[in-house]
Amino acid sequence: MKYDYIIIGSGLGGLCSSIIMSKENKKVLVLEQHFKAGGYLHSFKRKGYQFETGFHFSPELGNGQILRMYWKYLGILDKLELVPYNSNHFHSLIFPDMKLDLLSGLDNLQQLLIDTFPVEADTIVTYIQKIKEIKQYFVYFNANHKGDMDMEHKSFEISISDYLTSIGASEKLKGVLLAHSYLYGVPPKETPLGTHAIFFNALYSSSTDIKGGGDALNNALVESLKENGGEIHFKKKVTQIKTENKVIKGVETEDGTFYECDNIIFSANPTLSFNMFNEDIFRSTYTNRISEMENTTSHFGLYAAVDVDLSNHKNDVLYFPDYNIDRLYESAASDMPQDAFLYYTVPTARLGVTGDNKHLIETISMDNYNNYTKWSKTKFGKRPEDYTTFKDKIKENVLHQLYSILPEIKNKVTFIEASTPLTNEHFTMSPMGSIYGIKHSMSQMRAPIRARTKLNGFYYTGQSLIFPGIVGVTITSFVTCSDILGQDYLFNKIDKEVKGDF
Ligand SMILES: Cc1cc2nc3c(=O)[nH]c(=O)nc-3n(C[C@H](O)[C@H](O)[C@H](O)COP(=O)(O)OP(=O)(O)OC[C@H]3O[C@@H](n4cnc5c(N)ncnc54)[C@H](O)[C@@H]3O)c2cc1C
Structure with missing residues (x-):
């Protein structure tokens, strides 16, 4: 079987691109190294509780807003149960001497x-x-x-x-x-x-949650891909991109399977592709420039179940010990970054409590991968005791900070789990567990990574290119596919199908 397009990675970027190309009657195959779709947008289950990794809310899903236009074209809008945040109070910012409840x-x-x-x-x-x-x-x-x-x-x-x-x-x-x-x-x-x-x-357009979270979004995307004739294979880590005389022949996965194709869209961090080619494809000036680009920070995640009624906590909360946000990033790069910034959300307040009547809390604080490099060669699930001790210490710090802004949960936590930058790296292969891929900074955006490459038929997409986040990555997929199909062609097709009704 020969595919027109192989998409490497089933994060949001890979899945959106796969649907756009399969809607062109192209034979499309998505290969994903993990056992489920979604990359950063997947959720995980512990003790029957389902926690989100990279999906908490999405902007631009209000009536007439831009993400609805793209998601309608992708055929997923009608498959999702959208749960809007309260537009009069979607986020709260807490500074040492001020609390501000934000409205859309x-x-x-x-x-x-x-x-x-x-x-x-x-x-x-x-x-x-x-x-x-x-x-x-x-x-x-x-x-x-x-x-x-x-x-x-x-x-x-x-x-x-x-x-x-x-x-x-x-x-x-x-x-x-x-x-x-x-x-x-x-x-x-x-x-x-x-x-x-x-x-x-x-x-500030709007904030929306989804019943079923990131998994519901991923399932909708995969369903739409299949409805359009596309395929997805899991536990298929691509290790080689095969070319002959600089013409794409296909890809090989870790288990030795070869998949023949004419074109490839690579949706993970572009640096991961450079060692996959069997021929010299890109100039070293190009690969060195991109390899030297800085990644965004990583994060420490805390996931808790609590035996207290938090149904009023429908808004997300961001806590800052300081107004100087640049200084908070510097602090995040230190060896005890959890004193810097904390975001928490209570998804059960919006979507309903768990089967045993508990509320779930998900927190994010910035973390520094360098604090974990000494364990980077150890295996997930088998990391040594000193790693666990370090992780527990940070867990206690974050929990302590959380108690200071949400005191009612003290002594009410019935389950707790945490993730580190190494967890991110393990599940998404994002180098250094970076949250948003390559940093979209002034210096790096002067010569951003382009979707189209020197190798005919080989394209990049995903959060490292233009913008991260659900809106940014969806749009980046359309930019990548516009490079293939033509911008006017794709916009005309969107207008014809969506008919301004979104
Ligand atoms: C903690 C956290 C919270 C977030 N919260 C929000 C939020 O509330 N709202 C929002 O809009 N955004 C949020 N984001 C950002 C958003 O989740 C990401 O920007 C987006 O999911 C990235 O999608 P992607 O497709 O570019 O990359 P990824 O999700 O990283 O996808 C890349 C995929 O490629 C696969 N892969 C890599 N290498 C290979 C290989 N060799 N072979 C096969 N497969 C491979 C990976 O397994 C992965 O599935 C959050 C991110 C994080 C980390």
Whole structure:
């Protein structure tokens, strides 16, 4: 059997690309090294409790918002039960001397900020206008497919930190506006204004959970792939990409199986592909440049079941010990990063309690892979005692921090599990357990990784290219497939099928 396209990796990027290409009547096969689909978006079960790894909420799923357009085209919108967050209070930011309950909609936010920082009203209006304006430049983020490439590029020439300083924002206001930089994992002084603006627009569009979480999304994507004639094989780690005279012949998996194909879309971190070729394909200047790119930070995850009623905790909470977000990233790179930042969500408050009437809490704090390198060659499930001791110490730290912002759960935790950067690396193969792949920083985005490569028929997609996150990765798949099919062709097809009804 010869495939038109083999997609390496079944994360969101791989699955979206596989559906787009199978909708073109191409014979498509997805190969995934893990035993289930979804990459970072999968969930795991312990003691009957289901916890999410990389899915907590998605922006842009409100009526008429851009992700609905793409998901409708992918055929998954009707397969999902969407559970919107409360638009009047979707997130809370907690700083040492202030708590802010955030509400959806940039105009609503503008009013909230003006009420909170009245002397900075002009700065706030200037900022919100700029954020709205920048979105208009990005073709893939606008349902009318209009944009302005020159202005888009210009928005990458200044960091969000420098921009906010230039309009006179105070340290406190900056802290509030930059709090969500954890969604793309880049310190504000390194983040292009354009990247920040895209995330900020998305974040305040709307927030939506999905009944069944990441698994429900993955199942819907796989179902749609199969409905369009595509296939997916699990426990198939691709180890070689075979070419003859620089023409793609196929791929080989760890168990020695060869799959013949004409084209390949590689959806994991691009650096993982460089050692897979049997011929010299890329110049060393290209592979060295990309291999030297910095990855985003990793994280420490804490997953708990508690015997206390948290049904009012429908909003996500972000805790910061400091308004200086750049300093928090520096702290995250230290050897005890868990004192830096904490995000928690209570999915059961939105989706319903567990069978034994417990609430679940999922937390994320930034963590530094370097603290774990000495155990990087040890195997998942068989790591040594000193690793477990270290992990337990961090677990206690995070738990302690969680108690300080959610005291009602103290002595009520009935189950607890944790993940480290090594866990991330094991399950997703993301180098250094990086949360969002290659860092979308000013210096690295000057020459970003392109979907199309020098090897005819070999493409990249996924979070390391353009934007991470559910919106970013979905859109990146459309960008990759536009490179193959033509942008006008794909947009016309989307318009014809979706008919503006999303
Ligand atoms: C803790 C955490 C919380 C997050 N929360 C949110 C959130 O609430 N909302 C949001 O929008 N985003 C969130 N994100 C981000 C989002 O999950 C990711 O941006 C997105 O899932 C990345 O998708 P991807 O396809 O690019 O990569 P991945 O999910 O990493 O997929 C890559 C796939 O390739 C496979 N693979 C790698 N190498 C091979 C090989 N050789 N052969 C076969 N298969 C291979 C991997 O197993 C994996 O399945 C979160 C991320 C993390 C880590």
